[in-house]
Amino acid sequence: MANVCFLLADGYEDSEMKNPYEAMNEAGHNTVIVGLEKGVELKGKKGTVSYVSDISINEVSVSEYNAVIIPGGSAPEALRVNDEVIDFVKQANEKGKVIAGICHGPQVMISAGILKGKNSTSFIGIRDDVKNAGATFSDEEVVVDGNIITSRTPKDEPAFIREILNKL
Known part of the structure; x- marks a missing residue:
């Protein structure tokens, strides 16, 4: 059983939170929602x-x-400008923790500087940002490179979830 945190702010893509969250719980993992503030809807x-x-x-x-x-969704934009979020993601990467981002989620990884030299995917709208961060972009449903897992859109959620569970 693993401890899994979800970095979350308002405006996330509904299914990209709901489906992985439910899958982690169903697999018996402990899930925690980390926000910019505690106890906020x-x-x-x-x-x-x-x-x-x-x-x-x-x-x-x-x-x-x-x-x-x-x-x-739009939540990663709110998260990526928070220094504590960026430090947390950098530390998680340094310790080899699984870091998984779907759609716009890799924006947080970009701001943390952890995609350089990695293979990655994302929502097509941030493809250039991923490339400019030093990653090799692939238009695939899921890309796993070491501890980093990335996916494109809600239709890729089954592959995204599968790879997270494989790593745990």
Whole structure:
């Protein structure tokens, strides 16, 4: 059983949070929602789901988690400008923790500087950002490079979830 944290802010892609979150719980993993603040309701951009943050980013310790999952939507834009989020992701990468981002999720990885020299995918709209961050972009449903897992869109969720579970 692994401890898995989801980095979340308002405006995430509903299914990109809901489906991996439910899959991790069904597999018996402990899931924690890390927000910019603790106890805040975070709503999906389509309004079909909402979650309350269990802990704030400034209270969290990398050593407590085996994996970090970053759903897409507009939430990664709010997360990537927060220094604690970037430090957390950098530390997780240094410790070889699984870091998984789907759709716009790799924006947080870009800001943390962890995609340089890696193979990656993402939502097509940030493809150039991924390349400019020093990654090799592949238009595939899921790309695994060491501890980093990336996917493109909600239709890729089954492959994304499968690879996260394989790593755990």
